[in-house]
Amino acid sequence: MRTVLSSNESVISYICDANSIVDDCWKSTHSIVNMTNFNRDEMWNELEERGYCVVPNVLSIEQCDQYITELKDWAANQNGLDFTHKSSLMSLPRVGHLETIWKIRLQAKQVFAALWGTDKLVSSVDKISMVPPPEEGTGDFDSGYIWLHVDRDGRRRGLHAVQSGIYLEETSLTDQCLRVMEGSVKFTDELFSTHPQACEKSKGKDHYRLSNSEIEWYKSKGCVIKKIPVPKGSMILWDSRIVHDNVKATFGRPNSDRWRFVVFACMMPAQWLSEEDLQIKKYAYENMLLTYMPCLSAGIHKKDPSLPEDLYAIEELPEIAKSKDARQLVGIEKYDFNDGKPNGPKELPKWIPE
Numbered sequence: 001m002r003t004v005l006s007s008n009e010s011v012i013s014y015i016c017d018a019n020s021i022v023d024d025c026w027k028s029t030h031s032i033v034n035m036t037n038f039n040r041d042e043m044w045n046e047l048e049e050r051g052y053c054v055v056p057n058v059l060s061i062e063q064c065d066q067y068i069t070e071l072k073d074w075a076a077n078q079n080g081l082d083f084t085h086k087s088s089l090m091s092l093p094r095v096g097h098l099e100t101i102w103k104i105r106l107q108a109k110q111v112f113a114a115l116w117g118t119d120k121l122v123s124s125v126d127k128i129s130m131v132p133p134p135e136e137g138t139g140d141f142d143s144g145y146i147w148l149h150v151d152r153d154g155r156r157r158g159l160h161a162v163q164s165g166i167y168l169e170e171t172s173l174t175d176q177c178l179r180v181m182e183g184s185v186k187f188t189d190e191l192f193s194t195h196p197q198a199c200e201k202s203k204g205k206d207h208y209r210l211s212n213s214e215i216e217w218y219k220s221k222g223c224v225i226k227k228i229p230v231p232k233g234s235m236i237l238w239d240s241r242i243v244h245d246n247v248k249a250t251f252g253r254p255n256s257d258r259w260r261f262v263v264f265a266c267m268m269p270a271q272w273l274s275e276e277d278l279q280i281k282k283y284a285y286e287n288m289l290l291t292y293m294p295c296l297s298a299g300i301h302k303k304d305p306s307l308p309e310d311l312y313a314i315e316e317l318p319e320i321a322k323s324k325d326a327r328q329l330v331g332i333e334k335y336d337f338n339d340g341k342p343n344g345p346k347e348l349p350k351w352i353p354e
Protein backbone atom coordinates (compact mmCIF):
# COMPACT_ATOMS: atom_id res chain seq x y z
CA MET A 1 0.00 0.00 0.00
CA ARG A 2 1.15 3.53 -0.73
CA THR A 3 1.74 6.06 1.93
CA VAL A 4 -1.36 8.13 2.45
CA LEU A 5 -0.62 11.70 3.28
CA SER A 6 -3.48 13.57 4.78
CA SER A 7 -2.93 17.06 5.99
CA ASN A 8 -4.73 19.50 8.11
CA GLU A 9 -3.18 22.73 9.32
CA SER A 10 -0.71 21.31 11.78
CA VAL A 11 -0.51 17.53 11.69
CA ILE A 12 0.19 15.26 8.77
CA SER A 13 0.06 11.54 9.44
CA TYR A 14 1.55 8.64 7.56
CA ILE A 15 -0.27 5.37 7.18
CA CYS A 16 1.94 2.64 5.93
CA ASP A 17 1.80 -1.08 5.50
CA ALA A 18 4.85 -2.89 6.82
CA ASN A 19 3.95 -5.95 4.67
CA SER A 20 4.94 -4.08 1.54
CA ILE A 21 8.56 -4.33 2.58
CA VAL A 22 10.32 -7.44 1.38
CA ASP A 23 13.61 -7.63 3.18
CA ASP A 24 12.93 -7.66 6.89
CA CYS A 25 16.41 -7.29 8.33
CA TRP A 26 15.71 -3.68 9.28
CA LYS A 27 12.69 -4.64 11.37
CA SER A 28 14.62 -5.64 14.43
CA THR A 29 17.10 -2.78 14.35
CA HIS A 30 15.07 0.34 14.86
CA SER A 31 11.64 1.67 15.43
CA ILE A 32 10.31 2.10 11.93
CA VAL A 33 7.77 -0.74 12.27
CA ASN A 34 6.05 1.13 15.04
CA MET A 35 5.58 4.09 12.83
CA THR A 36 2.23 3.25 11.37
CA ASN A 37 0.25 6.45 11.88
CA PHE A 38 3.45 8.40 11.67
CA ASN A 39 2.93 12.02 12.44
CA ARG A 40 4.75 15.28 12.93
CA ASP A 41 5.09 14.90 16.69
CA GLU A 42 6.58 11.44 16.26
CA MET A 43 9.08 12.73 13.73
CA TRP A 44 10.17 15.48 16.10
CA ASN A 45 10.32 13.10 19.08
CA GLU A 46 12.63 10.78 17.17
CA LEU A 47 14.76 13.66 15.91
CA GLU A 48 15.13 15.02 19.42
CA GLU A 49 15.82 11.70 21.13
CA ARG A 50 17.83 9.79 18.53
CA GLY A 51 18.76 12.57 16.11
CA TYR A 52 17.19 10.86 13.09
CA CYS A 53 13.97 9.26 11.97
CA VAL A 54 12.93 6.98 9.14
CA VAL A 55 9.85 7.81 7.08
CA PRO A 56 8.72 4.83 4.99
CA ASN A 57 6.80 4.88 1.69
CA VAL A 58 7.63 8.39 0.58
CA LEU A 59 8.06 7.02 -2.95
CA SER A 60 6.29 3.94 -4.29
CA ILE A 61 8.30 0.93 -5.47
CA GLU A 62 7.21 1.72 -9.06
CA GLN A 63 8.42 5.31 -8.78
CA CYS A 64 11.75 4.18 -7.36
CA ASP A 65 12.22 1.69 -10.21
CA GLN A 66 11.35 4.34 -12.77
CA TYR A 67 13.81 6.85 -11.26
CA ILE A 68 16.52 4.18 -11.05
CA THR A 69 16.03 3.40 -14.75
CA GLU A 70 16.28 7.10 -15.61
CA LEU A 71 19.45 7.54 -13.58
CA LYS A 72 21.08 4.43 -15.01
CA ASP A 73 20.20 5.60 -18.55
CA TRP A 74 21.71 9.00 -17.82
CA ALA A 75 24.87 7.41 -16.37
CA ALA A 76 25.24 5.08 -19.37
CA ASN A 77 25.53 8.16 -21.59
CA GLN A 78 28.22 9.89 -19.53
CA ASN A 79 31.78 9.50 -20.72
CA GLY A 80 34.31 9.25 -17.94
CA LEU A 81 31.85 9.05 -15.06
CA ASP A 82 33.65 7.61 -12.07
CA PHE A 83 31.56 6.03 -9.35
CA THR A 84 34.34 5.53 -6.87
CA HIS A 85 34.78 8.08 -4.15
CA LYS A 86 35.93 7.77 -0.56
CA SER A 87 32.61 9.04 0.75
CA SER A 88 30.49 7.63 -2.14
CA LEU A 89 28.96 11.06 -2.72
CA MET A 90 28.75 12.17 -6.34
CA SER A 91 29.62 15.83 -6.58
CA LEU A 92 29.65 16.01 -10.36
CA PRO A 93 28.78 19.64 -11.24
CA ARG A 94 25.04 20.13 -11.92
CA VAL A 95 24.11 16.58 -10.89
CA GLY A 96 21.53 17.92 -8.41
CA HIS A 97 19.70 19.55 -11.31
CA LEU A 98 19.01 16.35 -13.25
CA GLU A 99 15.32 16.13 -14.08
CA THR A 100 14.98 12.89 -12.12
CA ILE A 101 16.57 14.44 -9.05
CA TRP A 102 14.21 17.41 -9.22
CA LYS A 103 11.21 15.03 -9.41
CA ILE A 104 12.43 13.25 -6.30
CA ARG A 105 13.22 16.48 -4.44
CA LEU A 106 9.76 17.87 -5.17
CA GLN A 107 8.16 14.68 -3.85
CA ALA A 108 10.28 14.74 -0.72
CA LYS A 109 9.00 18.22 0.05
CA GLN A 110 5.75 16.76 1.46
CA VAL A 111 7.68 15.13 4.30
CA PHE A 112 9.50 18.33 5.23
CA ALA A 113 6.17 20.17 4.95
CA ALA A 114 4.76 17.77 7.53
CA LEU A 115 7.76 18.27 9.75
CA TRP A 116 7.89 22.07 9.66
CA GLY A 117 4.11 22.58 9.49
CA THR A 118 4.38 24.63 6.31
CA ASP A 119 4.95 23.97 2.63
CA LYS A 120 6.77 27.30 2.24
CA LEU A 121 10.22 25.77 2.24
CA VAL A 122 13.63 26.27 0.72
CA SER A 123 15.87 23.37 -0.23
CA SER A 124 19.48 22.54 -0.93
CA VAL A 125 20.40 21.18 -4.38
CA ASP A 126 22.78 18.62 -3.00
CA LYS A 127 25.08 15.80 -4.09
CA ILE A 128 23.68 12.34 -4.70
CA SER A 129 24.94 8.86 -3.92
CA MET A 130 24.83 6.45 -6.84
CA VAL A 131 27.02 3.43 -6.27
CA PRO A 132 27.10 0.31 -8.46
CA PRO A 133 27.55 -3.03 -6.72
CA PRO A 134 31.27 -3.27 -5.86
CA GLU A 135 30.96 -6.97 -6.74
CA GLU A 136 30.57 -5.92 -10.39
CA GLY A 137 33.93 -4.25 -10.74
CA THR A 138 35.09 -1.57 -8.34
CA GLY A 139 35.64 -3.88 -5.35
CA ASP A 140 34.95 -0.82 -3.25
CA PHE A 141 33.78 -2.56 -0.06
CA ASP A 142 33.85 -1.44 3.57
CA SER A 143 37.50 -1.29 4.54
CA GLY A 144 36.98 0.21 7.99
CA TYR A 145 37.14 3.79 6.70
CA ILE A 146 35.41 6.17 9.11
CA TRP A 147 34.59 9.81 8.36
CA LEU A 148 32.20 10.60 11.21
CA HIS A 149 31.27 14.29 11.11
CA VAL A 150 28.61 16.86 11.88
CA ASP A 151 27.32 19.18 9.16
CA ARG A 152 27.50 22.14 11.43
CA ASP A 153 29.37 25.36 12.01
CA GLY A 154 30.19 25.06 15.73
CA ARG A 155 28.88 28.57 16.42
CA ARG A 156 25.30 27.47 15.78
CA ARG A 157 23.22 26.64 18.84
CA GLY A 158 20.17 24.37 19.04
CA LEU A 159 18.26 23.08 16.06
CA HIS A 160 19.20 24.72 12.76
CA ALA A 161 18.87 22.21 9.95
CA VAL A 162 17.21 18.91 9.18
CA GLN A 163 18.93 16.97 6.39
CA SER A 164 17.62 13.94 4.57
CA GLY A 165 18.40 11.07 2.25
CA ILE A 166 15.70 9.70 -0.06
CA TYR A 167 16.33 5.99 -0.79
CA LEU A 168 15.45 4.60 -4.22
CA GLU A 169 16.80 1.19 -3.24
CA GLU A 170 16.35 -0.94 -0.17
CA THR A 171 19.32 -0.87 2.18
CA SER A 172 19.97 -3.68 4.61
CA LEU A 173 22.73 -3.87 7.20
CA THR A 174 25.32 -5.31 4.82
CA ASP A 175 24.59 -2.77 2.05
CA GLN A 176 26.03 0.71 2.04
CA CYS A 177 24.26 2.46 4.92
CA LEU A 178 24.02 5.76 6.68
CA ARG A 179 25.87 5.36 9.99
CA VAL A 180 25.12 7.54 13.00
CA MET A 181 26.10 7.98 16.62
CA GLU A 182 22.67 7.63 18.11
CA GLY A 183 21.81 10.37 20.59
CA SER A 184 24.83 12.50 19.65
CA VAL A 185 22.44 15.23 18.59
CA LYS A 186 22.10 16.17 22.26
CA PHE A 187 25.81 16.73 22.80
CA THR A 188 27.06 18.59 19.74
CA ASP A 189 26.53 22.07 21.21
CA GLU A 190 28.49 20.92 24.26
CA LEU A 191 31.25 19.50 22.05
CA PHE A 192 31.79 22.84 20.37
CA SER A 193 31.54 24.79 23.66
CA THR A 194 34.13 22.61 25.33
CA HIS A 195 36.42 22.10 22.30
CA PRO A 196 37.18 25.65 21.06
CA GLN A 197 39.64 24.41 18.43
CA ALA A 198 36.91 22.27 16.89
CA CYS A 199 34.60 25.27 16.89
CA GLU A 200 37.23 27.42 15.21
CA LYS A 201 37.96 24.78 12.56
CA SER A 202 34.27 24.41 11.69
CA LYS A 203 33.76 28.16 11.20
CA GLY A 204 31.98 29.01 7.96
CA LYS A 205 32.10 25.38 6.82
CA ASP A 206 29.05 23.58 8.16
CA HIS A 207 31.12 20.44 8.12
CA TYR A 208 33.35 19.23 10.89
CA ARG A 209 35.11 15.88 10.81
CA LEU A 210 35.62 14.40 14.27
CA SER A 211 38.97 13.27 15.61
CA ASN A 212 39.28 9.87 17.31
CA SER A 213 39.30 11.50 20.73
CA GLU A 214 36.12 13.43 19.90
CA ILE A 215 34.45 10.18 18.81
CA GLU A 216 35.50 8.71 22.17
CA TRP A 217 34.05 11.81 23.87
CA TYR A 218 30.64 11.14 22.30
CA LYS A 219 30.95 7.48 23.31
CA SER A 220 31.60 8.55 26.90
CA LYS A 221 28.23 10.33 26.75
CA GLY A 222 26.57 7.01 25.89
CA CYS A 223 26.28 7.52 22.12
CA VAL A 224 26.40 4.29 20.18
CA ILE A 225 27.55 3.88 16.57
CA LYS A 226 24.83 2.32 14.49
CA LYS A 227 23.98 1.64 10.83
CA ILE A 228 20.51 2.63 9.61
CA PRO A 229 19.03 0.14 7.13
CA VAL A 230 15.84 1.27 5.38
CA PRO A 231 13.17 0.00 3.01
CA LYS A 232 13.03 1.11 -0.61
CA GLY A 233 11.22 4.42 -1.13
CA SER A 234 11.84 5.67 2.38
CA MET A 235 13.53 8.75 3.67
CA ILE A 236 15.88 9.24 6.59
CA LEU A 237 15.71 12.65 8.21
CA TRP A 238 18.48 13.77 10.54
CA ASP A 239 19.25 16.81 12.63
CA SER A 240 22.57 18.21 11.41
CA ARG A 241 23.86 18.00 14.99
CA ILE A 242 23.98 14.22 14.76
CA VAL A 243 27.37 12.60 14.22
CA HIS A 244 27.17 10.57 11.00
CA ASP A 245 28.88 9.24 7.88
CA ASN A 246 28.18 6.27 5.63
CA VAL A 247 29.70 2.82 5.49
CA LYS A 248 30.29 0.90 2.27
CA ALA A 249 28.85 -2.52 1.47
CA THR A 250 30.20 -5.53 3.36
CA PHE A 251 32.28 -7.99 1.33
CA GLY A 252 30.28 -11.21 0.83
CA ARG A 253 26.89 -9.54 1.43
CA PRO A 254 23.79 -11.44 0.27
CA ASN A 255 22.49 -8.71 -2.10
CA SER A 256 25.51 -8.75 -4.37
CA ASP A 257 23.71 -7.00 -7.25
CA ARG A 258 22.35 -4.10 -5.20
CA TRP A 259 23.14 -0.50 -6.15
CA ARG A 260 22.98 2.42 -3.78
CA PHE A 261 20.75 5.32 -4.86
CA VAL A 262 20.28 8.14 -2.36
CA VAL A 263 19.24 11.72 -3.09
CA PHE A 264 20.10 14.23 -0.38
CA ALA A 265 17.95 17.24 0.49
CA CYS A 266 17.92 19.69 3.35
CA MET A 267 14.74 21.80 3.57
CA MET A 268 13.97 24.62 5.95
CA PRO A 269 11.29 27.30 6.39
CA ALA A 270 11.54 29.88 3.60
CA GLN A 271 10.85 32.71 5.99
CA TRP A 272 14.32 32.12 7.46
CA LEU A 273 15.94 33.06 4.13
CA SER A 274 17.91 36.31 4.38
CA GLU A 275 18.72 38.67 1.52
CA GLU A 276 22.31 37.44 1.65
CA ASP A 277 21.17 33.81 1.43
CA LEU A 278 18.97 34.71 -1.50
CA GLN A 279 21.85 36.22 -3.46
CA ILE A 280 23.94 33.08 -2.85
CA LYS A 281 21.09 30.84 -3.95
CA LYS A 282 20.41 32.93 -7.03
CA TYR A 283 24.05 32.70 -8.06
CA ALA A 284 24.08 28.93 -7.42
CA TYR A 285 20.88 28.39 -9.42
CA GLU A 286 22.02 30.49 -12.37
CA ASN A 287 25.27 28.52 -12.50
CA MET A 288 23.63 25.17 -11.70
CA LEU A 289 25.92 24.69 -8.69
CA LEU A 290 25.37 22.26 -5.84
CA THR A 291 24.33 23.66 -2.46
CA TYR A 292 23.95 22.43 1.13
CA MET A 293 22.47 24.72 3.84
CA PRO A 294 19.42 26.24 2.10
CA CYS A 295 19.27 29.30 4.40
CA LEU A 296 20.69 30.62 7.72
CA SER A 297 24.00 31.10 5.92
CA ALA A 298 23.40 29.25 2.66
CA GLY A 299 26.33 27.27 1.29
CA ILE A 300 27.62 26.27 -2.14
CA HIS A 301 29.63 23.05 -2.55
CA LYS A 302 33.14 23.60 -3.89
CA LYS A 303 34.00 21.92 -7.19
CA ASP A 304 35.83 18.64 -6.68
CA PRO A 305 39.28 19.29 -8.26
CA SER A 306 39.71 15.58 -9.02
CA LEU A 307 36.87 15.70 -11.58
CA PRO A 308 37.66 16.36 -15.26
CA GLU A 309 37.19 20.09 -16.09
CA ASP A 310 34.68 19.50 -18.86
CA LEU A 311 32.50 16.86 -17.21
CA TYR A 312 29.01 18.11 -16.33
CA ALA A 313 25.97 16.04 -15.49
CA ILE A 314 23.80 18.09 -17.87
CA GLU A 315 24.21 20.91 -20.35
CA GLU A 316 21.06 22.89 -19.51
CA LEU A 317 18.57 23.22 -16.71
CA PRO A 318 15.64 20.84 -17.32
CA GLU A 319 12.13 22.35 -17.58
CA ILE A 320 11.14 21.00 -14.16
CA ALA A 321 13.91 23.05 -12.55
CA LYS A 322 12.38 26.18 -14.09
CA SER A 323 8.88 25.47 -12.72
CA LYS A 324 7.35 27.69 -10.09
CA ASP A 325 7.56 24.90 -7.48
CA ALA A 326 11.26 24.36 -8.11
CA ARG A 327 12.04 28.10 -8.16
CA GLN A 328 10.20 28.50 -4.87
CA LEU A 329 12.21 25.64 -3.38
CA VAL A 330 15.40 27.30 -4.51
CA GLY A 331 14.19 30.54 -2.94
CA ILE A 332 14.26 32.74 -6.02
CA GLU A 333 10.47 32.74 -6.48
CA LYS A 334 8.79 34.30 -3.44
CA TYR A 335 6.09 32.56 -1.41
CA ASP A 336 3.10 34.56 -0.23
CA PHE A 337 3.58 34.77 3.54
CA ASN A 338 0.28 36.64 3.91
CA ASP A 339 -2.02 34.05 2.33
CA GLY A 340 -3.40 32.91 5.69
CA LYS A 341 -1.67 29.52 5.42
CA PRO A 342 1.01 28.46 7.96
CA ASN A 343 4.51 29.83 7.45
CA GLY A 344 6.21 27.53 9.97
CA PRO A 345 8.39 28.57 12.89
CA LYS A 346 9.22 32.25 12.80
CA GLU A 347 11.88 32.58 15.46
CA LEU A 348 15.35 32.36 13.97
CA PRO A 349 17.71 29.70 15.37
CA LYS A 350 20.47 30.97 17.64
CA TRP A 351 24.22 31.45 17.21
CA ILE A 352 26.81 32.02 19.92
CA PRO A 353 27.38 35.75 20.36
CA GLU A 354 30.32 37.13 18.30
Ligand SMILES: O=C(O)CCC(=O)C(=O)O
Binds near residue numbers: 129165178244246262
Ligand atom coordinates in the same frame (compact mmCIF):
# COMPACT_ATOMS: atom_id res chain seq x y z
O1 LIG B 1 25.80 8.91 2.38
C1 LIG B 1 25.19 9.08 3.41
O2 LIG B 1 24.25 8.37 3.76
C2 LIG B 1 25.60 10.18 4.36
C3 LIG B 1 25.93 11.42 3.64
C4 LIG B 1 26.45 12.47 4.56
O3 LIG B 1 27.22 12.23 5.44
C5 LIG B 1 25.99 13.82 4.41
O4 LIG B 1 25.19 14.10 3.50
O5 LIG B 1 26.40 14.68 5.23
